[in-house]
Amino acid sequence: MTLNRTPVHVNDAVAKLMERVTELGTETVSYKESYGRVLAKDLTATSDVPLFTKSAMDGFAIHSQSSQGASGDNRVPFKVVEEVPAGSSSDYVLKENEAFRIMTGAEIPESADTVVMFEQTKETEDGFTIRRAFTPGENIAQKGEECKVGDIIVEKGTVINPGTVATLATFGYSEVEVFKQPAVGVLSTGTELLEVEDELERGKIRNSNTPMVMSQLKRMGIEGKHYKLETDDFDTLYTRIKAMLDEVDVIITTGGVSVGDYDLLPKIYDELGAEVLFNKVAMRPGSVTTVSILNDKLLFGLSGNPSACYSGFELFARPALNLMQSAALPFAPLIDAVLDEDHSKANPFSRFIRAELFFKEGKIYARPSGFNKSNAVTSIARSNGVIVLPGGTRGFVKGDAVKVMMTDVTTGADNFGVE
Numbered sequence: 148m149t150l151n152r153t154p155v156h157v158n159d160a161v162a163k164l165m166e167r168v169t170e171l172g173t174e175t176v177s178y179k180e181s182y183g184r185v186l187a188k189d190l191t192a193t194s195d196v197p198l199f200t201k202s203a204m205d206g207f208a209i210h211s212q213s214s215q216g217a218s219g220d221n222r223v224p225f226k227v228v229e230e231v232p233a234g235s236s237s238d239y240v241l242k243e244n245e246a247f248r249i250m251t252g253a254e255i256p257e258s259a260d261t262v263v264m265f266e267q268t269k270e271t272e273d274g275f276t277i278r279r280a281f282t283p284g285e286n287i288a289q290k291g292e293e294c295k296v297g298d299i300i301v302e303k304g305t306v307i308n309p310g311t312v313a314t315l316a317t318f319g320y321s322e323v324e325v326f327k328q329p330a331v332g333v334l335s336t337g338t339e340l341l342e343v344e345d346e347l348e349r350g351k352i353r354n355s356n357t358p359m360v361m362s363q364l365k366r367m368g369i370e371g372k373h374y375k376l377e378t379d380d381f382d383t384l385y386t387r388i389k390a391m392l393d394e395v396d397v398i399i400t401t402g403g404v405s406v407g408d409y410d411l412l413p414k415i416y417d418e419l420g421a422e423v424l425f426n427k428v429a430m431r432p433g434s435v436t437t438v439s440i441l442n443d444k445l446l447f448g449l450s451g452n453p454s455a456c457y458s459g460f461e462l463f464a465r466p467a468l469n470l471m472q473s474a475a476l477p478f479a480p481l482i483d484a485v486l487d488e489d490h491s492k493a494n495p496f497s498r499f500i501r502a503e504l505f506f507k508e509g510k511i512y513a514r515p516s517g518f519n520k521s522n523a524v525t526s527i528a529r530s531n532g533v534i535v536l537p538g539g540t541r542g543f544v545k546g547d548a549v550k551v552m553m554t555d556v557t558t559g560a561d562n563f564g565v566e
């Protein structure tokens with residue numbers, strides 16, 4: 148195995164990876180299971196919304212003509228002839244100065260054209276009086292004012308959000324066509340690793356990467372497949388990964404990807420005959436992040452160091468998994484923020500710093516969320532974004548403008564955008 152690797156710019160690495168993503172096709176799911184999935188067809192309105200002209204307030208439906216001339220000194224009386232609660236309607240034809248008692252959401256009978264709110268009336272024995280004239284359409288939601296049958300409401304490629312689910316329900320789509328989600332297997336490697344439940348032993352640490360990556364998948368709406376820890380033994384690891392290739396579309400491993408004696412992933416990719424897309428990225432942390440491909444299946448070799456592992460997932464796995472689902476906006480958005488703390492280190496390579504974003508006086512600020520090294524784990528816990536410092540820059544000082552990757556949001560962007 149060669150120990151010399153050629154670093155590629157993170158943009159080029161991402162581009163190279165995205166080029167090789169295979170989209171997975173579509174399937175039909177219940178609207179109840181659709182949240183977070185990517186819409187495979189434009190969602191079109193099957194009816195007007197509102198479906199019928201309805202009252203927007205609780206009160207009385209009248210014909211506006213009967214209210215003409217009303218004033219504080221000349222209150223106009225109305226007689227209530229019928230009640231129209233939501234869910235019903237009436238074909239009764241109002242005569243002059245007659246009114247329906249009507250509730251929010253009820254269909255406006257054809258002989259009425261405006262609604263007087265309860266608060267705008269004074270009660271009488273058989274009805275009410277009003278003190279001003281009403282114009283047609285007051286307190287009424289018109290049929291089709293929001294959208295018309297056939298309108299495209301949400302476009303193909305959009306991630307289904309709670310509002311999309313409400314829209315599916317509104318139009319009676321009990322099922323919806325979505326893009327298939329990749330089956331993703333997660334495997335951590337390392338003889339030094341213990342399970343979460345285990346007692347600590349000398350020289351050993353608990354495996355935090357598998358649960359972290361499983362949660363990063365979950366944040367994207369993907370239920371990953373958790374594989375049990377493996378020691379750094381070539382045969383067991385090779386056999387395990389070969390078996391995983393039959394079970395999942397994507398394999399995410401953590402650890403064993405650098406140049407150490409027990410870093411076996413490079414040798415495994417070689418033995419499998421996988422094509423290595425890149426194995427060194429000009430970035431910190433996560434420079435050893437390796438992505439390979441075998442029969443259109445992507446193998447993400449994330450670094451074992453937790454912060455590097457985290458960044459490797461967000462930068463590479465996340466957009467690729469989104470694109471496999473044909474998401475129109477697969478990348479995490481980058482926003483402008485004000486750096487809230489000096490960062491004196493120079494940045495020969497692109498630097499990704501787990502950060503706390505906060506909002507003050509209408510501005511977004513970002514500060515590193517703690518100990519900032521590749522092996523850090525606790526700073527990830529306090530982060531809700533990642534500060535992106537371009538390669539070839541000197542230190543930054545408090546108050547400088549920086550870009551921040553919004554890792555915690557579900558809204559996407561159409562490009563990677565890192566300089």
Ligand SMILES: Nc1nc2c(c(=O)[nH]1)N[C@H]1C(S)=C(S)[C@@H](COP(=O)(O)OP(=O)(O)OC[C@H]3O[C@@H](n4cnc5c(N)ncnc54)[C@H](O)[C@@H]3O)O[C@H]1N2
Nearest residue numbers: 335337354355356357402403404405410450451452455521
């Ligand atoms: N001679 C060189 N050595 C190293 C280089 C290099 O370029 N030349 N790169 C360094 C960098 S940068 C990184 S990052 C690490 C990457 O190492 P690996 O991806 O091979 O990961 P491991 O060696 O397996 O582990 C590294 C570190 O992380 C801990 N770890 C591993 N798995 C987990 C886990 N599931 N949960 C928590 N912590 C984990 C492990 O104990 C090690 O401390 O290589 C440098 N070396």
Ligand code: MOO
Nearest residue numbers: 432433434455521
């Ligand atoms: O890959 Mo290492 O995380 O650059 O420190």
Ligand SMILES: [Mg+2]
Nearest residue numbers: 403405407410
């Ligand atoms: Mg190693």
